[in-house]
Amino acid sequence: MTILKKIKSFNWHGIRENKLYKRFASLKTSCVFLGILVGFYILGTIFPQGASFDEYATLSLGRWMSFVIFFDLLNIFNTPGFLIIAFLLFINLTICAIERFFMLWSQRKTVSEDLQFTPAFTFPLDINPHLESAEESVQEIFKKELRFKEKTCADPGLNIMEKGWSYRWLTWIYHAAIFLCFFGFFLTYLFSYEDEITLYPGEAAAIKPAAISRWNKSRGSKPQGLDFKLMLDEFITEYNQFPKLDYPADKLSRLAVGMGWKDPKYILKDESYFPKDWKSRLKVIKGKQTVLEKTIEVNDPLSYQGITFYQAAYKQNLKIQLDDNPILFETETGKDLIIPGIDGMLKFGTIKTGTLFKKDGSTEKIKPWTEATLIKKDGNGKTETEKLGKLEQDGGLYINDKRISLREFKEASILSYRYDPGVTLLWWSGIIALLAMSLRIFGAWHRIIYRIEEKDGAPYLLLKIKSKGLMADEEKLIKRVQRSLINMTDPINLDTPV
Amino acid sequence: MSNLETILSRDGYLLAIEIRLFWFVALVYGICLILYLIHLITKKAGPGRLGTNILWLAVITHAGLLILRTFEGQRAPFQTLYESLSWFAWSASVTYLYVEKRWKDIFLPGILVTALSMGACLYALLARSPAVEPLSPPLQSYWFEWHVALAFLSYAVFVSSCSIEIVYLVIKPSVKKGLKLEYGLNTGNLETFHRQSFRLALFGFPLLTFGIFSGAAWANDAWGRYWGWDPKETWSLITWTVFAIYLHSMSIPKWNRLPASIFNILGFICMLMTFIGVNWLARLLGIPSLHLYAM
Numbered sequence: 114m115t116i117l118k119k120i121k122s123f124n125w126h127g128i129r130e131n132k133l134y135k136r137f138a139s140l141k142t143s144c145v146f147l148g149i150l151v152g153f154y155i156l157g158t159i160f161p162q163g164a165s166f167d168e169y170a171t172l173s174l175g176r177w178m179s180f181v182i183f184f185d186l187l188n189i190f191n192t193p194g195f196l197i198i199a200f201l202l203f204i205n206l207t208i209c210a211i212e213r214f215f216m217l218w219s220q221r222k223t224v225s226e227d228l229q230f231t232p233a234f235t236f237p238l239d240i241n242p243h244l245e246s247a248e249e250s251v252q253e254i255f256k257k258e259l260r261f262k263e264k265t266c267a268d269p270g271l272n273i274m275e276k277g278w279s280y281r282w283l284t285w286i287y288h289a290a291i292f293l294c295f296f297g298f299f300l301t302y303l304f305s306y307e308d309e310i311t312l313y314p315g316e317a318a319a320i321k322p323a324a325i326s327r328w329n330k331s332r333g334s335k336p337q338g339l340d341f342k343l344m345l346d347e348f349i350t351e352y353n354q355f356p357k358l359d360y361p362a363d364k365l366s367r368l369a370v371g372m373g374w375k376d377p378k379y380i381l382k383d384e385s386y387f388p389k390d391w392k393s394r395l396k397v398i399k400g401k402q403t404v405l406e407k408t409i410e411v412n413d414p415l416s417y418q419g420i421t422f423y424q425a426a427y428k429q430n431l432k433i434q435l436d437d438n439p440i441l442f443e444t445e446t447g448k449d450l451i452i453p454g455i456d457g458m459l460k461f462g463t464i465k466t467g468t469l470f471k472k473d474g475s476t477e478k479i480k481p482w483t484e485a486t487l488i489k490k491d492g493n494g495k496t497e498t499e500k501l502g503k504l505e506q507d508g509g510l511y512i513n514d515k516r517i518s519l520r521e522f523k524e525a526s527i528l529s530y531r532y533d534p535g536v537t538l539l540w541w542s543g544i545i546a547l548l549a550m551s552l553r554i555f556g557a558w559h560r561i562i563y564r565i566e567e568k569d570g571a572p573y574l575l576l577k578i579k580s581k582g583l584m585a586d587e588e589k590l591i592k593r594v595q596r597s598l599i600n601m602t603d604p605i606n607l608d609t610p611v
Numbered sequence: 612m613s614n615l616e617t618i619l620s621r622d623g624y625l626l627a628i629e630i631r632l633f634w635f636v637a638l639v640y641g642i643c644l645i646l647y648l649i650h651l652i653t654k655k656a657g658p659g660r661l662g663t664n665i666l667w668l669a670v671i672t673h674a675g676l677l678i679l680r681t682f683e684g685q686r687a688p689f690q691t692l693y694e695s696l697s698w699f700a701w702s703a704s705v706t707y708l709y710v711e712k713r714w715k716d717i718f719l720p721g722i723l724v725t726a727l728s729m730g731a732c733l734y735a736l737l738a739r740s741p742a743v744e745p746l747s748p749p750l751q752s753y754w755f756e757w758h759v760a761l762a763f764l765s766y767a768v769f770v771s772s773c774s775i776e777i778v779y780l781v782i783k784p785s786v787k788k789g790l791k792l793e794y795g796l797n798t799g800n801l802e803t804f805h806r807q808s809f810r811l812a813l814f815g816f817p818l819l820t821f822g823i824f825s826g827a828a829w830a831n832d833a834w835g836r837y838w839g840w841d842p843k844e845t846w847s848l849i850t851w852t853v854f855a856i857y858l859h860s861m862s863i864p865k866w867n868r869l870p871a872s873i874f875n876i877l878g879f880i881c882m883l884m885t886f887i888g889v890n891w892l893a894r895l896l897g898i899p900s901l902h903l904y905a906m
């Protein structure tokens with residue numbers, strides 16, 4: 114209670130009169146901060162973020178190294194300069210949101226016109242000579258026919274009515290939601306961490322992140338293992354049959370296709386395999402029990418205890434046999450393999466396995482195969498690549514008189530995982546921001562301010578209209594008002610609604 | 612002929628029709644551009660009016676082209692850059708025709724709009740592959756279609772907004788001096804004409820916001836993080852921020868004239884950077900981008 118009292122007795126007015134506070138409550142200041150942020154963003158796209166200084170130095174443009182190191186330009190979004198400006202914008206947004214909230218709250222019941230009433234339209238109401246009843250009839254028209262709602266007006270002698278969702282509140286709501294987004298980013302910045310895990314089928318693996326959140330790091334904590342295990346039941350790969358398009362690359366030939374002198378053609382080749390899906394059938398195991406099961410794929414992760422597991426990639430290990438040698442050579446797809454007796458290095462492409470979805474709608478179990486290449490270096494260090502062809506499981510390929518065969522292979526699923534408590538807040542505040550912004554911008558809001566005056570014994574309607582939103586059509590509204598007033602032909606009987 | 616061969620020859624045939632139609636559409640945009648330029652040089656309304664009529668022909672044919680592509684791919688036609696360029700060109704011209712209906716004999720903004728529509732079509736035809744590709748696993752998301760469709764629609768709307776802004780800035784001094792320019796603009800309609808530019812940017816802003824939001828939600832599902840400061844992401848944020856500055860400056864009394872106009876044009880330039888320039892920048896500087904597959 115005493116705290117509340119203290120808050121209430123605090124000289125808020127003094128703060129609000131403060132020059133710095135006023136500057137922070139201004140829209141111009143937000144534009145300036147947003148402008149400075151744009152500068153940072155641009156720098157962030159000119160200098161490769163996350164690259165090491167050595168990597169950057171090897172790039173052709175790695176000239177201004179000292180400049181890059183001094184301003185930490187390869188990590189610009191974590192520099193104090195960027196974070197301070199983002200924080201100042203956040204303060205700016207906070208102050209604006211609070212200021213505008215109180216302004217809107219104070220006007221929730223009684224609205225007032227900021228400027229003097231200067232009517233834009235005048236309609237004679239001589240069909241009804243009685244000023245009293247004209248006032249009521251006009252109000253009835255606005256209420257019943259045009260569906261306006263009456264507001265209590267702070268200025269005597271004026272009537273204010275509104276229609277549609279208050280654009281001011283909607284503007285406020287989406288700014289407040291943007292404010293919440295900032296919080297979401299902040300939570301991500303402080304508490305998120307991510308790592309990767311490789312799972313082989315049938316293996317229940319403990320999850321021991323090597324990464325740690327900024328918050329825990331600042332407190333000197335060490336990464337903690339998680340209290341559940343993950344098991345990969347099966348890893349599934351699927352391919353689409355993807356016919357290659359025989360279509361020229363050079364511009365003139367393309368023009369020739371356009372003129373009808375050539376035809377594009379789809380051709381099916383052996384290598385017409387296009388990845389359709391990678392799926393991992395996962396089990397979450399806690400103690401000895403399976404607590405969750407899900408087949409994940411790219412774009413469809415698994416979440417458990419705030420950690421989300423994503424299908425990131427996969428790894429294939431294969432065993433190659435040389436002639437009838439009982440000792441097999443182990444390697445991984447995409448890596449170089451040296452086999453004594455073979456001149457050069459062998460390299461194997463992704464092993465195509467799983468299901469092939471064909472163009473005609475049928476499916477086919479793929480007999481596992483890979484593309485083999487031989488890489489040789491000559492005396493000058495120049496590399497030469499020779500495509501050896503398709504190597505099927507248990508099939509063979511000859512290199513001179515030596516035969517290599519693919520004997521075994523196994524696949525592992527690589528999952529990335531992430532803990533990020535900011536996502537939920539960002540998700541909801543993003544949706545609210547979008548909804549409120551769309552309603553404010555695409556919707557329609559009208560305010561009419563009017564007075565009925567008598568001139569030379571006849572009543573006149575003096576009207577001013579304010580509209581917001583792209584759907585708000587002022588001209589249409591005026592026409593409707595005119596039509597409704599003209600239809601009000603008979604002298605008005607107050608007992609019968611118009 | 613086997614079933615598979617029949618399918619392939621049918622697909623090849625449809626693609627041939629599509630490509631020829633696409634060239635035709637690009638040509639018609641080019642003709643409109645020439646007519647608008649003749650209008651600029653001769654100051655006569657006739658060529659402008661003809662340009663607009665022919666532009667209707669272009670967008671109707673182009674709508675047919677988009678439907679044909681949808682039929683070919685059995686999915687929404689904005690998933691490769693070839694497709695989104697076509698969608699962008701169509702939406703830019705349709706937006707322009709929609710706003711142009713409100714004016715009488717004002718055709719100058721059509722120059723930039725048709726030049727960009729034609730440019731986008733030619734870029735797709737000359738430099739991109741027209742193959743109807745299956746989607747790689749990261750692209751298979753319900754967010755994808757909406758993300759691309761609405762982001763590119765916002766770009767298209769910003770094109771019209773910027774072309775009005777440029778025409779306004781160029782014409783205003785002469786109109787204010789009372790010179791008779793015969794481009795359909797005079798002291799009576801200049802400001803209402805200019806207001807369309809603000810309304811269009813306002814219309815495009817939530818679409819771009821949705822584009823960024825859906826992109827982040829999608830990246831969160833596919834790559835396991837919603838934001839990675841990838842050049843494409845960052846440029847979309849730059850465009851968004853510059854347009855936010857523009858919209859704000861329209862509420863600031865001293866900024867809502869020339870500065871606001873400049874912000875609008877800058878927003879448009881940033882949009883072009885996001886759309887095309889970032890690919891070029893990433894290659895030039897050797898910056899890796901996860902979005903390169905869409906380039």
Ligand code: HEM
Pocket residue numbers: 138139140143202205206207209210280281284288291553816851852855858859862
């Ligand atoms: C940081 C302090 C901010 C303040 C003081 C502020 C204030 C305002 C004000 C007073 C308006 C005019 C409202 C109206 O016409 O109804 C406005 C409009 C707008 N604001 Fe902000 N804003 C801030 C930050 C932002 C940010 C960070 C964004 C997002 C980029 C944003 C997006 C917009 C948009 C798009 C409009 C124009 C649409 C509309 O009129 O509703 N604002 N803002």
